[in-house]
Amino acid sequence: TVADAAAMRGPGTVIIHANPPQFQLALCALGKEFLRDKRVVGYWVWELEAFPPVWKHALAYVDAVEVPSVFVADALRRCTRKPVTARPHAVPAPRRRKSRYAADGVLRCLYVFDAGSSWERKNPQAALDAFVRAFKPGEAELTFKMSNEGADPERFARFQAACVATPGVRILTGSLAPEAMEELYLRHDVYLSLHRSEGFGLTILEALRHGLHVVATGWSGNMDFMTGEMAHAVPCALTPVRMRSGPYKGCRARWAEPDVEAAAKILRELHQELTAANA
Secondary structure (H helix, E strand, O other), X not given: OHHHHHHOOOOEEEEEOXXXXXXXXHHHXXXXXXXXXXXXXXXXXXXXXXXXXXHHHHHHHOOEEEEOOHHHHHHHHOXXXXXXXXXXXXXXXOOOOOOOOOOOOXXXXXXXXXXXXXXXXXXXXXXXXXXXXXXXXOOEEEEEEXXXXXXXXXXXXXXXXXXXXXXXXXXXXXXXXXXXXXXXXXXXXXXXXXXXXXXXXXXXXXXXXXXXXXXXXXOOHHHHOOOOOOEEEEOEEEEEOOXXXXXXXXXXXXXXXXXXXXXXXXXXXXXXXXXXXXX
């Protein structure tokens, strides 16, 4: 309200959780009168080592920037001398944690991704390819939990057809309540993310906290917390980003190409280890 805005005039700190160019729009909406004498901090989330020009332009309007991972912080420090702090997303501890794996001899794998957040970056086809290489029919299952599948209908149709043709693979779409998401994690044994880059890797951390083994690309934001015996980093090669559309268009940056065969080997070893533990 106007009264609230008036009460908040004067010195203080404003943290704006919006990426450029929405960040600049937020500044305009707040107005010069409100922002006068304020310390402005942007909380920005990005997934590459290089930033678009609009991001660099936005640096002129901040006193400091917070980002979710060391990976993003290191990248942004190459663009500015202003303070940049890695401040991870707050991920609450789950109520329950998995303790038994592949009790019936079937290793159940899961990948959760947003198809609207760059299909190329999320790279679900690599997860499907690793699953096919790793297992014989009946040894394992793979669930893809997708959102925004309508962002690229043609690509989704091709991927859906490939999944239907692969025994043990299914796709779930739509949104789930937190309780249902917890059940989804706990029904699986392994989280499989062969992404090309992550600014943080929220679902990877959620899976670890739910007690799943995580097989994930060993590069980018998720490496802040990919530690311990439950984390299995997949080797990768860094390759140029060549996007002709979307938020990464024109970005001169690298991202990872995960080693699908190495991921398949890790999956096979986990299957042997976890099923043997039930013998």
